[in-house]
Every structure is written in C-alpha cells, then in structure tokens.
Amino acid sequence: MGKWSRADATGMARVLLALYLAALAFVAFWPTPVDRPVAGRLQTVLFALHHSGLPELINYSFVEFASNILLFAPIGILAALAFPTFHRGRIVLAGLLASCCMELGQKLFLHDRFPSAMDIVANTAGAMLGVWVLGVVEQWFRETQPAPPPKPARPPKIG
Structure with a gap:
C-alpha cells in the first residue's frame, strides 16, 4: 500500500467530518437530553468521589x-x-x-431540550482545542522530520 496523497487525506477528512457532523446532529436534536438516562448514576458517582476527596468544583x-x-x-x-x-x-x-444553530434549533423545535449559552462557549472552545491540538501535532511532525538531503553542487560553467 502506497503513501496517501494530500488529496486522499483531504477527501478522507471530509468524509469523516460529514459522518461526525451527522452523528453530532443526531445527538443535538434528540428529543430529550441525551444525558437523562445516566444523570442519576453520574450524580451518585460524583457524590462518592467528592466523599473520597474529589474537589466539589468537579460537579455535574x-x-x-x-x-x-x-x-x-x-x-x-x-x-x-x-x-x-x-x-x-x-x-x-x-x-x-x-x-x-444547534442551540437555536433546540429552542425552536425541542420542548424538552434547554438551549444554553454555556454550551455555545464549550462547543466553540472544543473546536478551538481541536484546531490547537492539530497545530501542535503538525509542528511536532515538522520538527521531527529528517532534513532533506542537500542538493548536489553544480559543476562550474566553463566558457
């Protein structure tokens, strides 16, 4: 199997992005909060962890x-x-x-969902985090790539 071209990688990233966005839309527009089935258990786990020394700042x-x-x-x-x-x-x-758009859609169409400005802040921070992580990884790859071999010297022109 050969190396991927830039076009192959870009195309694959576009397919994965489309699939991820479709899954995200499914979660965002689910009629009820997606954490509802586990909310009680998560609260119980957090309560136990708080009694074991987890700071109260780490809450639901x-x-x-x-x-x-x-x-x-x-x-x-x-x-x-x-x-x-x-x-x-x-x-x-x-x-x-x-x-x-997701939060507006929840407000307009989903009566059991609660749009939140904090969700917008967190989601935007997540996109920013992803861009930053990719930048760090790209920089690391650039720094660890071996230097290209030097070009051979041209013979001097005579004449």
Whole structure:
C-alpha cells in the first residue's frame, strides 16, 4: 500500500467530518437530553468521589461543560484537515456558528431540550482545542522530520 496523497487525506477528512457532523446532529436534536438516562448514576458517582476527596468544583455542570468541549474537539481537527486552505480562525468561527444553530434549533423545535449559552462557549472552545491540538501535532511532525538531503553542487560553467 502506497503513501496517501494530500488529496486522499483531504477527501478522507471530509468524509469523516460529514459522518461526525451527522452523528453530532443526531445527538443535538434528540428529543430529550441525551444525558437523562445516566444523570442519576453520574450524580451518585460524583457524590462518592467528592466523599473520597474529589474537589466539589468537579460537579455535574463541570462534567457537562467538559463533555461539550470534548464533543467538539474532533470537529476542529477534522475541519482543519478537510479544508487545509482555510484559516484556522474560520474553522473556530464555523464551530461557533454550528453551535449557535444547534442551540437555536433546540429552542425552536425541542420542548424538552434547554438551549444554553454555556454550551455555545464549550462547543466553540472544543473546536478551538481541536484546531490547537492539530497545530501542535503538525509542528511536532515538522520538527521531527529528517532534513532533506542537500542538493548536489553544480559543476562550474566553463566558457
């Protein structure tokens, strides 16, 4: 199996991004909060962890906020790979706009869902985190690549 071309990698990233966005839309527009089935168990686990020394700062709201960040991080990575000519700031802006659309859709169409400005902040932070992580990985690869071999010297022109 040969090396992937830039076009192959970009195409694969676009397919993965589309699949991820479809799955995210499924979660975002589920009629009831997706954490409802596990909310009680998570509260119980957090309560036990607090009694074992976990700081009270790590509560249900914290877990929900962190989950939203982690949910959007792959979007930042995949979008940057799928559209390599886009400025990375545009990708973060697209994450913000996608999050705003999701929250607006929940407000307008899903009576059991609760739109939240904090979700928009967390989702945007997640897209930004994904872009940043990709940048760090790309920089690491650039720094660890062996230097290209020197070009052979041209013989002097005579005449």
